[in-house]
Amino acid sequence: MRHDHLITSKQLSREDVELVLDRAAEIDADPERVADRHAGRLLGLLFFEPSTRTKMSFETAMKRLGGDVVDMGSIESSSVKKGETLADTVRVIEGYADALVLRHPQQGAAKMASEYVDVPLVNAGDGAGHHPSQTMLDLYTIRENAGLEDLTIGIMGDLKYGRTVHSLAYALSNFDARQHFISPESLQLPREVVYDLHQQQGGTQIREHDSIEEVLPSLDVLYVTRIQRERFPDENEYQQVAGEYQIDAKTLEDASDDLTVMHPLPRVDEIAPEIDDTDYAAYFEQAHNGVPVRMALLDMLLESGGENDE
Amino acid sequence: MRHDHLITSKQLSREDVELVLDRAAEIDADPERVADRHAGRLLGLLFFEPSTRTKMSFETAMKRLGGDVVDMGSIESSSVKKGETLADTVRVIEGYADALVLRHPQQGAAKMASEYVDVPLVNAGDGAGHHPSQTMLDLYTIRENAGLEDLTIGIMGDLKYGRTVHSLAYALSNFDARQHFISPESLQLPREVVYDLHQQQGGTQIREHDSIEEVLPSLDVLYVTRIQRERFPDENEYQQVAGEYQIDAKTLEDASDDLTVMHPLPRVDEIAPEIDDTDYAAYFEQAHNGVPVRMALLDMLLESGGENDE
Amino acid sequence: MRHDHLITSKQLSREDVELVLDRAAEIDADPERVADRHAGRLLGLLFFEPSTRTKMSFETAMKRLGGDVVDMGSIESSSVKKGETLADTVRVIEGYADALVLRHPQQGAAKMASEYVDVPLVNAGDGAGHHPSQTMLDLYTIRENAGLEDLTIGIMGDLKYGRTVHSLAYALSNFDARQHFISPESLQLPREVVYDLHQQQGGTQIREHDSIEEVLPSLDVLYVTRIQRERFPDENEYQQVAGEYQIDAKTLEDASDDLTVMHPLPRVDEIAPEIDDTDYAAYFEQAHNGVPVRMALLDMLLESGGENDE
Numbered sequence: 020m021r022h023d024h025l026i027t028s029k030q031l032s033r034e035d036v037e038l039v040l041d042r043a044a045e046i047d048a049d050p051e052r053v054a055d056r057h058a059g060r061l062l063g064l065l066f067f068e069p070s071t072r073t074k075m076s077f078e079t080a081m082k083r084l085g086g087d088v089v090d091m092g093s094i095e096s097s098s099v100k101k102g103e104t105l106a107d108t109v110r111v112i113e114g115y116a117d118a119l120v121l122r123h124p125q126q127g128a129a130k131m132a133s134e135y136v137d138v139p140l141v142n143a144g145d146g147a148g149h150h151p152s153q154t155m156l157d158l159y160t161i162r163e164n165a166g167l168e169d170l171t172i173g174i175m176g177d178l179k180y181g182r183t184v185h186s187l188a189y190a191l192s193n194f195d196a197r198q199h200f201i202s203p204e205s206l207q208l209p210r211e212v213v214y215d216l217h218q219q220q221g222g223t224q225i226r227e228h229d230s231i232e233e234v235l236p237s238l239d240v241l242y243v244t245r246i247q248r249e250r251f252p253d254e255n256e257y258q259q260v261a262g263e264y265q266i267d268a269k270t271l272e273d274a275s276d277d278l279t280v281m282h283p284l285p286r287v288d289e290i291a292p293e294i295d296d297t298d299y300a301a302y303f304e305q306a307h308n309g310v311p312v313r314m315a316l317l318d319m320l321l322e323s324g325g326e327n328d329e
Numbered sequence: 330m331r332h333d334h335l336i337t338s339k340q341l342s343r344e345d346v347e348l349v350l351d352r353a354a355e356i357d358a359d360p361e362r363v364a365d366r367h368a369g370r371l372l373g374l375l376f377f378e379p380s381t382r383t384k385m386s387f388e389t390a391m392k393r394l395g396g397d398v399v400d401m402g403s404i405e406s407s408s409v410k411k412g413e414t415l416a417d418t419v420r421v422i423e424g425y426a427d428a429l430v431l432r433h434p435q436q437g438a439a440k441m442a443s444e445y446v447d448v449p450l451v452n453a454g455d456g457a458g459h460h461p462s463q464t465m466l467d468l469y470t471i472r473e474n475a476g477l478e479d480l481t482i483g484i485m486g487d488l489k490y491g492r493t494v495h496s497l498a499y500a501l502s503n504f505d506a507r508q509h510f511i512s513p514e515s516l517q518l519p520r521e522v523v524y525d526l527h528q529q530q531g532g533t534q535i536r537e538h539d540s541i542e543e544v545l546p547s548l549d550v551l552y553v554t555r556i557q558r559e560r561f562p563d564e565n566e567y568q569q570v571a572g573e574y575q576i577d578a579k580t581l582e583d584a585s586d587d588l589t590v591m592h593p594l595p596r597v598d599e600i601a602p603e604i605d606d607t608d609y610a611a612y613f614e615q616a617h618n619g620v621p622v623r624m625a626l627l628d629m630l631l632e633s634g635g636e637n638d639e
Numbered sequence: 640m641r642h643d644h645l646i647t648s649k650q651l652s653r654e655d656v657e658l659v660l661d662r663a664a665e666i667d668a669d670p671e672r673v674a675d676r677h678a679g680r681l682l683g684l685l686f687f688e689p690s691t692r693t694k695m696s697f698e699t700a701m702k703r704l705g706g707d708v709v710d711m712g713s714i715e716s717s718s719v720k721k722g723e724t725l726a727d728t729v730r731v732i733e734g735y736a737d738a739l740v741l742r743h744p745q746q747g748a749a750k751m752a753s754e755y756v757d758v759p760l761v762n763a764g765d766g767a768g769h770h771p772s773q774t775m776l777d778l779y780t781i782r783e784n785a786g787l788e789d790l791t792i793g794i795m796g797d798l799k800y801g802r803t804v805h806s807l808a809y810a811l812s813n814f815d816a817r818q819h820f821i822s823p824e825s826l827q828l829p830r831e832v833v834y835d836l837h838q839q840q841g842g843t844q845i846r847e848h849d850s851i852e853e854v855l856p857s858l859d860v861l862y863v864t865r866i867q868r869e870r871f872p873d874e875n876e877y878q879q880v881a882g883e884y885q886i887d888a889k890t891l892e893d894a895s896d897d898l899t900v901m902h903p904l905p906r907v908d909e910i911a912p913e914i915d916d917t918d919y920a921a922y923f924e925q926a927h928n929g930v931p932v933r934m935a936l937l938d939m940l941l942e943s944g945g946e947n948d949e
Contacts, residue, residue, distance in 0.1 A: 054369050059674050061702060063695075071401055072421055075373075078399050079425040082371060087397070087702050089695050093713075103905035106912075111692055111904060114927030115699040284421060285413035292416075307424030364679050381711055382731055385683075389709050389735040392681060397707070594731060595723035602726075617734030 024133040024140045025316060028151040028186050033193040040159050042315035043308075050083060053314065057321055058085035063116030065091045065109065066143070067123045072284065073143050073153070076309035077120050077317075084314055089115050106135045113138045118320055121145075139320035147182055153283065154186040156312040157242070160305040164279040165239040167194045173234055175201040176244035176264055176289060178208040183283045184244055185212050192216050192223035199234045200227045203260045206246065230263075236273050241266070242281045243289050267291035271299060281305050334443040334450045335626060338461040338496050343503040350469050352625035353618075360393060363624065367631055368395035373426030375401045375419065376453070377433045382594065383453050383463070386619035387430050387627075394624055399425050416445045423448045428630055431455075449630035457492055463593065464496040466622040467552070470615040474589040475549040477504045483544055485511040486554035486574055486599060488518040493593045494554055495522050502526050502533040509544045510537045513570045516556065540573075546583050551576070552591045553599050577601035581609060591615050644753040644760045645936060648771040648806050653813040660779050662935035663928075670703060673934065677941055678705035683736030685711045685729065686763070687743045692904065693763050693773070696929035697740050697937075704934055709735050726755045733758045738940055741765075759940035767802055773903065774806040776932040777862070780925040784899040785859040787814045793854055795821040796864035796884055796909060798828040803903045804864055805832050812836050812843035819854045820847045823880045826866065850883075856893050861886070862901045863909050887911035891919060901925050 031039075046053055062081040066074055078088050091112060105128060113119060113136040121129050122143040129142030129149070144150040161167060172191065178184050178200050188208070191198060198216075200208050207227060216225050228234055235241070246264055251257035265288060266280065282290055282302040294300050341349075356363055372391040376384050388398050401422060415438060423429060423446040431439050432453040439452030439459070454460040471477060482501065488494050488510050498518070501508060508526075510518050517537060526535050538544055545551070556574055561567035575598060576590065592600055592612040604610050651659075666673055682701040686694050698708050711732060725748060733739060733756040741749050742763040749762030749769070764770040781787060792811065798804050798820050808828070811818060818836075820828050827847060836845050848854055855861070866884055871877035885908060886900065902910055902922040914920050 059703075059705075061699060071418075075399050075401065075422065075425050079371060082397050082399070083369075085369075087707070089699050089702070091691055091695065093403075101905045102907045107905060108691075110923050111926045112695065114923065115695050115930060285411045285417060287412045303420050303424065306421045310425060381728075385709050385711065385732065385735050389681060392707050392709070393679075395679075403713075595721045595727060597722045613730050613734065616731045620735060 023320075024129075024142075025151050025320065026130050026133060026140075026142045027149040028154040028190050029149070031151070031190075036155070036158060036190065036193070039155055039312070039315050039319065040162055042319065043155075043159055043311040044163075046314050046318070047308075047311040050311070050314075053084055053318065055085040056318065057081070057117075060084075060086040060117040060321060061115065062086060062088045062317065063091070063112045063119040063138075064088050065112060065119060065121045065123075067094055067105075067121075067128075068144070070122055070143070072306055072309065073122065073150075074120075076306075077141075077143065077152075077313050079310050080313035080317055083310060084318060086117075086317075105132055109136050109140075118317065141316065141320065144182070147180070149186055150182055151186065152309070152313055152316055153183055154190050155316065156305065156308045157183070157187050157281065157283070158190055159308050159312050160281060160301055161240055161279070163304075163308075164301050165277070167196070170194065170196040170239055171199070171237050172196055172240040172242060173199040173201055173231065173238045174242045174244075175231060177206045177246045177250065178202040178244075179206045180247070180250065181244050184208075184242075187242065188212065188216060189219075192219040195223055197224045198226070199238070200225070201231050201234065201264075202227075202229070203246075203264070204229060206250065206260075231270065232273075235271075236275065238275065238278055240279045240281060241274070243286075244283060245285075245287060245289050261288075265289055265291065266294060268293050268297075271297075274299070333630075334439075334452075335461055335630065336440050336443060336450075336452045337459040338464040338500050339459070341461070341500075346465070346468060346500065346503070349465055349622070349625050349629065350472055352629065353465075353469055353621040354473075356624050356628075357618075357621040360621070360624075363394055363628065365395040366628065367391070367427075370394075370396040370427040370631060371425065372396060372398045372627065373401070373422045373429040374398050375422060375429060375431045375433075377404055377431075377438075378454070380432055380453070382616055382619065383432065383460075386616075387451075387453065387462075387623050389620050390623035390627055393620060394628060396427075396627075415442055419446050419450075428627065451626065451630065454492070457490070459496055460492055461496065462619070462623055462626055463493055464500050465626065466615065466618045467493070467497050467591065467593070468500055469618050469622050470591060470611055471550055471589070473614075473618070474611050475587070477506070480504065480506040480549055481509070481547050482506055482550040482552060483509040483511055483541065483548045484552045484554075485541060487516045487556045487560065488512040488554075489516045490557070490560065491554050494518075494552075497552065498522065498526055499529075502529040505533055507534045508536070509548070510535070511541050511544065511574075512537075512539070513556075513574070514539060516560065516570075541580065542583075545581075546585065548585065548588055550589045550591060551584070553596075554593060555595075555597060555599050571598075575599055575601065576604060578603050578607075581607075584609070643940075644749075644762075645771050645940065646749050646753060646760075646762045647769040648774040648810050649769070651771070651810075656775070656778060656810065656813070659775055659932070659935050659939065660782055662939065663775075663779055663931040664783075666934050666938075667928075667931040670931070670934075673704055673938065675705040676938065677701070677737075680704075680706040680737040680941060681735065682706060682708045682937065683711070683732045683739045683758075684708050685732060685739060685741045685743075687714055687725075687741075687748075688764070690742055690763070692926055692929065693742065693770075694740075696926075697761075697763065697772075697933050699930050700933035700937055703930060704938060706737075706937075725752055729756050729760070738937065761936065761940065764802070767800070769806055770802055771806065772929070772933055772936055773803055774810050775936065776925065776928045777803070777807050777901065777903070778810055779928050779932050780901060780921055781860055781899070783924075783928070784921050785897070787816070790814065790816040790859055791819070791857050792816055792860040792862060793819040793821055793851065793858045794862045794864075795851060797826045797866045797870065798822040798864075799826045800867070800870065801864050804828075804862075807862065808832065808836060809839075812839040815843055817844045818846070819858070820845070821851050821854065821884075822847075822849070823866075823884070824849060826870065826880075851890065852893075855891075856895065858895065858898055860899045860901060861894070863906075864903060865905075865907060865909050881908075885909055885911065886914060888913050888917075891917075894919070
């Protein structure tokens with residue numbers, strides 16, 4: 020991998036992805052080996068939108084590599100309130116840090132910002148756009164639990180607005196996975212995403228469903244996402260849909276014993292707590308995988324983008 | 330001491346307390362010896378309620394041990410706003426950290442949270458519940474200034490709602506202290522706390538007063554707490570009470586020369602600034618003692634709870 | 640330099656300033672040499688007002704020296720809300736840190752606070768008062784780009800309320816600079832500042848202008864500041880003035896090729912983006928210079944103020 024910035028998971032080939040996942044696995048197996056690797060290096064955190072787990076896991080990743088962070092803090096306490104442009108903000112903060120992580124509500128913000136800075140920049144979510152490190156940790160979790168070869172995955176919930184889901188689907192299309200998309204009709208995958216997926220050369224197989232029943236037994240992985248109340252103009256419609264797309268022990272009766280259940284978290288009630296202690300549940304492990312995966316990404320970017328490497 | 334979590338000071342025996350205080354004293358005497366002791370370790374900070382000194386002093390303690398922190402930040406910028414349960418939040422964040430510190434407005438929150446995690450968890454306040462590291466630093470300050478043997482202490486102010494005061498009273502009851510409780514009638518110690526204290530086997534002596542005059546000369550330590558305006562439906566009543574339970578040079582005319590005045594801070598006007606530079610004043614020292622005491626606690630928990638110790 | 644606190648740039652002689660700038664230049668040339676210099680030391684950050692770049696650059700500076708920070712956080716989440724005095728707050732926090740940085744909305748706050756603490760305290764802005772580290776980085780940027788000897792500088796924009804500008808003007812008056820002040824009449828330099836500057840022994844030359852045209856060709860440095868909308872009762876008047884005091888390629892047609900354009904940032908539209916990539920632009924470099932300059936300041940204060948230096 021030789022990239023100065025990490026903006027979208029589309030920029031990464033299957034080989035790139037495997038390189039990152041291999042590096043993450045190495046780090047996961049022996050974190051002590053990299054514990055001082057980036058001592059003295061600083062990661063600038065620019066979160067223009069609230070985030071707990073993404074921000075904390077980037078921070079943890081950088082500190083587990085021996086480095087440290089400088090955090091812009093919330094927008095309320097920043098110069099942004101004084102009308103500063105994003106281009107100015109990143110150009111100032113690149114003077115403090117060896118790499119930057121940016122989350123911003125506007126699609127395309129990370130790409131634009133990356134054109135103004137010389138240090139590596141990681142997109143940690145740009146509105147409806149991309150969030151490549153999330154995709155990487157999803158792929159890592161799938162690989163660890165079910166393998167990425169000959170995979171049958173069900174992706175369920177809000178497939179219309181879910182940035183996470185689109186990125187994952189694109190990434191999996193490099194791996195010849197059979198992808199089943201399960202959602203109420205009003206939250207189906209956007210037609211252009213379906214079209215794009217069909218165009219992928221890898222020959223990934225795609226099917227859409229409005230119920231999980233028919234596909235559940237064939238699944239290696241079930242990836243659940245939250246259905247957001249605010250997407251529905253009508254509360255009754257929401258209640259009905261939310262109830263149907265909820266996973267509990269009863270739902271999983273017909274599942275394979277080897278099924279892996281994932282969720283990008285936070286969940287509200289898409290997955291019943293009774294699943295938490297079963298062998299199906301991989302969502303907390305998935306969240307924890309953010310650390311080795313982001314360590315691998317930061318390590319590779321700091322190596323390729325850094326000036327004072329040996 | 331062999332505890333995986335620190336939830337309440339009630340779980341600690343007199344021997345436990347003395348072990349922590351001895352360790353804190355050792356660290357205080359030679360902080361350089363432990364300056365790298367937990368290098369590479371991360372402490373997760375989960376403060377669901379505002380806090381300055383508790384949070385900063387845990388952070389300082391961890392950094393003075395060579396470690397670092399990852400901070401969930403304010404609830405406004407976290408997943409909690411999206412409806413995530415505390416159980417989910419702590420299970421995600423334990424993936425980032427080697428130990429957790431939790432403050433939460435609900436009584437029992439720390440106990441509940443501790444049942445979901447494998448890393449050591451410290452309760453830094455759970456509503457009207459416990460705040461054991463505060464009690465430890467209070468005991469440490471008393472021991473350094475007046476000794477815990479044959480102690481006569483006056484505890485004054487809001488004894489009804491003060492979590493700090495109840496925990497301290499319970500802890501002192503292990504040390505045979507003579508405890509004088511001084512408060513307006515409406516802010517007396519709850520009857521169940523009085524009852525509990527009488528039941529303690531140590532045979533601590535308890536007396537309640539509505540004025541400081543009669544007991545002041547006999548006191549080794551006077552522990553002052555704030556009387557909160559919002560406890561009084563009537564502003565006039567507040568004014569009268571607040572005035573009477575305020576300490577100044579005149580109040581202390583009959584005190585022993587060796588009297589130690591403590592306060593958990595922040596104060597508003599319970600102690601006049603003219604006391605600050607006298608030998609009585611130990612409240613800033615008390616706040617500073619939060620660092621060695623929390624260093625001792627974290628050190629002991631990371632040792633017993635940590636996996637990668639030699 | 641032998642100071643326990645850094646409160647105002649007025650306290651610094653020309654020799655002091657040169658000592659700091661020389662140290663900053665040394666650090667800038669070889670940051671690796673000081674990368675572990677203050678390992679184990681903690682800098683307490685007390686920002687009672689929002690700040691991005693000042694806070695982040697102090698934090699970066701401390702971390703680039705091998706140290707770390709403990710941050711009071713926003714006032715909303717602090718004891719200040721409970722009515723604690725500044726004197727109490729700093730006395731508590733000095734127990735956590737080896738030095739303090741304070742920003743506070745009230746003029747004189749830093750001076751007052753410094754009288755209560757034993758660790759070195761740096762004023763990072765006290766309302767309409769002082770912000771000496773900003774002045775230092777301004778001087779450093781001028782010295783690197785144009786030299787401080789035989790300097791002709793234009794200072795433009797809001798000269799009435801601009802704390803930055805007053806401090807810089809005082810500091811430059813030690814260096815015999817020719818200072819041109821360019822502003823609309825309603826935002827002229829306060830008469831007492833003009834008077835003070837005339838009294839300086841250095842014999843600095845001062846001129847006031849309401850347009851940049853006549854002085855532009857002679858300038859080595861043009862220091863632009865923002866004109867704040869809220870200063871004008873009348874929106875039309877603001878629009879007219881703001882338009883006239885804006886710098887773009889056309890404005891600079893008559894400038895010297897060696898002109899250096901500076902701005903304390905954030906800017907809104909005082910400098911057109913088309914200037915950013917020209918050789919004139921030094922404002923991002925200026926922001927970045929905050930790091931070596933603050934490293935030099937912290938290094939000197941921690942050396943002189945620290946107790947546990949060898």
